[in-house]
Amino acid sequence: MAGRAAPAPGALLCALLWATAAAAGGGPGDNPAPGAFGRVYRGAVNISAERVYAFAYRSEPGQVDAVRVYVNSSSENLRYPVLFVVRQQKGVLSWQVPLIFRGLYQRTYNYQEVSRTLCPSEPAPETRPSDQVIFVDVASMAPFNIAYELLVTRLENFQLETNKAFNFTASPSQPQYFLYKFPQDVDSVIINVVSDAAYPCSVVSVQDIVCPVYDLDHNVEFNGVYQSMTKQAAITVQRKDFPGEQFFVVFVIKPEDYACGGSVPSSIHGNVNRTWNLQRTKNLQVTIVPSIKKSVYVQAMFFSFLGFLSFYLGSVIVAFVHYISTDVKLTVPFGSVFIAGSGIMTSSHPISASTPEGSSYGAIGTSSSSGGHQLASPERRAPPGSDTDSSVEEESDFDTMPEIESDKNIIRTKVFLYLSDLSRKDRRIVSKKYKIYFWNIITIAVFYALPVIQLVITYQTVxxxxxxxxxxxYNFLCAHPLGVLSAFNNILSNVGHMMLGFLFLLIVLRRDILHRRAMEMKDIYTLDYGIPKHFGLFYAMGIALMMEGVLSACYHVCPNYSNFQFDTSFMYMIAGLCMLKLYQTRHPDINASAYSAYASFAVVISLAVLGVVFGKNDMWFWVVFSMIHVLASLALSTQIYYMGRFKIDLGMFRRAVMVLYTDCIQQCSRPMYMLSDVPSSLSLSAIFGLVYRPRDFASYILGIFICNLLLYLAFYIIMKLRSSEKLLPIPMFCIVATAVVWAAALYFFFQTLSSWEETPAESREKNRPCILLGFFDDHDVWHFLSAAALFFSFLVLLTLDDDLDTVRRDKIPVF
Known part of the structure; x- marks a missing residue:
């Protein structure tokens, strides 16, 4: 527990009262009138007349006695208020009537009725009852009489009980607080506070047993932990934080609702009318329930790790089945053996009937699809398995053969393209190009994650x-602390992203190793059949999935407006990398470079940050964003449509006008390709954003990425089936699993439990209890399911074209 020092309230006022009383010929303790609890005392005071009341009572052993003082004055004269000073055995409490609160823009709120609970006396260590006395001094510096009322009562329901709801009423000038003691078998409790009305705004505070108790709007934040509240609040309190194993629960009503997202009242010369003050009463209900035990933490951790370790077990079983099926299969004619699931075919001798001697990587001899050009000779082809044999090749060395440059403009203008037309570059160079994706994302992850971790540690410390x-x-109704972390469950639930991301890297590594072995054996099916195997993008996808888990966990250390991008940055990258991988499958030579791809992701993340900051009410931002969105979509679509041969420079506008004139005005020509290669960002999404301007701009951008990815994947599968290609059992299972798990995950994603776009008090209105093992909430289930859904999605991309491993590349269409 942490607090800050504050001056003892009423010290100066008490000294002034003594001096005034002495000047009048007596002290505040001279001839005090005996007072009775529960009786209303009425009188008048002025500069020469004050009143002193003494209230005596007997405290029983082990009993905590709490006394509440109610005062009222009909005077609204702020120049001469009535001063009340309460003296106890170990403290002094003072206030004035009218009681003045100051709010936003120097507005003042004046209250004629004030009620305060006195700091209770500690239980007497003696075994016999002890006598206690309380003095209440009433005074004023006014030269005329000011009437007042005084009522002192002993509280019967001051101590809260476990699992028992307690109802009460509070207002800005009449705060309430109660005592709670931990039962012997309870180490942690949750304080649940609810109200039937959102306003007035209130504050719930948990403070140590220290006098004075900070129970006014201007000092409630001086000690303990606190939350603002509209309809509900929840605070988890642990026994270890209170050496005395007891604490106060303080309830303060704020004089205005601005802090909770409400409106500020209109005022005249800074003073709010009396009607507003009379409406500042709130009915509250508090219930203190035991929190989960330590055994639940252990169960939740076992559930999380064992649940995702089952994916490792399933992967081992599938690999073992493939290994067994490979041993069971007999040697087929020509000595070939097919390894299921790995896409490798070893051969004792080449199939010379279908493969000419001059075939090269990605092109099989002279065929109708290659325009009659022989792409490479056996001498020029690099030795198989020599991806890392040479370190002198760079990305600028792609076109190692002079005839390729002239072939580009010819081959890529054909109406019907085959994979051999777009896989003509040296395999080693292309593999190095895609490996840059892997090394770049590792660099990005390190330089991104380190400051993120430092920042969230600072947030948690604050x-x-x-x-x-x-x-x-947080979702405070299901926020289970552990150590310094306030919501350990939200962090633990991200373990799936890291474990499944690592598992995907292992699966890709296995395929990579098998592919390298086949290349070393000069397997003809690896060299000239099926989709060219480049694993750099797959490795990058696995790293991105792991980093999504790391950064999502960092975000949930302290989710708020300032660090929302930690949770979404790698989501953009995952969606973008998946689209690039889909495109690279049929266009291995002309895919985007890692530098341009990551630069595009950086622009998207920057736009997401700007959208959250300026996108709520700034119409100009949405106009500019929509223009950028449409232009970027057109540029990407054009670049894809022309197979990377369209140059984006100052002359592109003149060329675009010429194309429109010749193909649309001069003569109506049909498109060169019947179907677009990739569904670009839909212009409808830009129009939607411009018209509706959604509040959650980051989710809006992410939705554009996800929709485009789903559209592209659907387009790819439809074209694959239309081209008489097959879906093997494993990719078919992954597709079904992906659809089912994504549907379930999105259901829990839309169960909003908090929102940093609103005030903290409004966000807590969405809080809900745990739904899984008494430890995880809806958002944690979203973490589990989304990790599994992404893993299955990656497996779809990894295995989707396994059926083409025995198909010549000049027979595989491009789409």
Whole structure:
């Protein structure tokens, strides 16, 4: 628990009262009138007349006695308020009537009725009852009489009980607080506070047993932990944080609703009318329930790790089945053996009937699809398995044969393209190009994650030191702390992304090793059949999935407005890398470079940040964003449509006008390709954003990426089936699993439990209890399911074209 020092309230006022009383010929303790609990005392005071009441009572051993003082004055004279000073055995409490609160824009709120609970006396260590006395001094510096009322009562329901709801009423000038003691078998409790009305705005605070108790709007944040509240609040309290194993629960009503997202009242010369003050009463219900036990933490961790270890077991079983099926299969004619699931065919001798001697990587001899050109000679082809044999090749060395440059413009203008037309470059160079994706994303991950981790540690430290639980937007009804972490469950649920991301890297590594072995054996099916195997993008996807888990966990250390991009940055990368991988499958030679791809992702992330900052009410931002969106979509579509042969420079506008004139005006020509290669960002999404301007701009951008990815994947599968290609059992299972798991994951994603776009108090209205093992909430289930869905999605991309491993590349269409 943390607090800050504050001056003892009423010290100066008490000294002034003594001096005034002495000047009048007596002290505040002279001839005090005996007072009775529960009786209303009425009187008048002025500069020369004050009143002193003494209330005596007997405290029983082990009993905590709480006393509440109610005062009222009909005077609204702010120049001469009535001063009340309450003296106890170990403290002094003072206030004035009218009681003045100051709000936003120097507005003042004046209250004629004030009610305060006195700091309760500690239980007497003696075994016998002890006598206690309380003095209440009433005074004023006014030269005329000011009437007042006084009522002192002993509280019967001051101590809260476990699992028992308690109802009460509070207002800005009449705060309430209660005592709670931990039962012997309870180490952690959750304080649940609910109200039937959102406003007035209130604050719930948990403070140590220290006097004075900070129970006013201007000092409630001085000690303990606190939350603002509209309809509900929840604070988890642990026994270890309170040496005395007891604490106060303080309820303060704020004089205005601005802090909770409400409106600010209109005022005249800074003073709010009396009607507004009379409406500042709130009915509250508090219930303290035991939190989960340590055994639940252990169960939740076992559930998380064992659940995802089952994926490892399933992968081992599938690999073992493939190994067994390979041993069971007999040697087929010509000595070939097919390894299921790995896409490798070893051969004792080449199939010379279908493969000419001069075939090269990606092109099989002279065929109708290659325009009658022999692409490479056996001498020019690099030795198989020599991906890393040479370090002198660079990305600028792609076109190692002079005739390729002239072939580009000829081959890529054909109406019907085959894979051999777009896989003509040296395999080693192309593999190095895609490996750059892997090394670049590792570099990005390191330089991105380190400052993120440092920042969230700072956030968590600030929350723990200041006690301000409005900084982070948790689901407080299901936020289980562990150590310094306030919501360990939201962090633990991200373990799936890291474990499944690592598993995907292992699966890709296995395929990569098998592919290298086949290349070393000069397997003809690996060299000239099927989709060219480049694993750099797959490795990058696995790293991105792991980093999504790391950064999502960092975001959930303290989710708020300032660090939302931690949770979404690698989501953009995952969606983008998947689209690039789909495109690279049939266009291995002309896919985007890693540098341009990651630069595009950086632009998207920057737009997402700007959209959250300026996109809520700024119409100009949406106009500019929509223009950028449409132009970028047109540029990407044009570049893809012309197979990378369209140059984006200052002359592109003149060329575009010429194309429109010749193909649309001068003569109506049909498109060169019947279907577009990739569904670009839909212009409808830009129009939607411009018209509706969604509040969650980051999710809006992510939705564009996901929709485009799904459209492209659907387009790819449809074209694959239309081209008489097959879906093998494993990719078919992955497609079904992906659809089912994504549907379930999205259901839980849309169960909004908090929102950093609103005030902390409004966000807590969405909080809901745990739904899984008493430890995980809906958003944690989204983490589990989304990790599995992404894993299955990656497997779809990895295995989708396994049926083509025995098909010549000059027979595989491009789409």
């Amino acid at each position: 929350v723990n030191v200041t006690g301000n639980q409005d900084i982070c937007y």
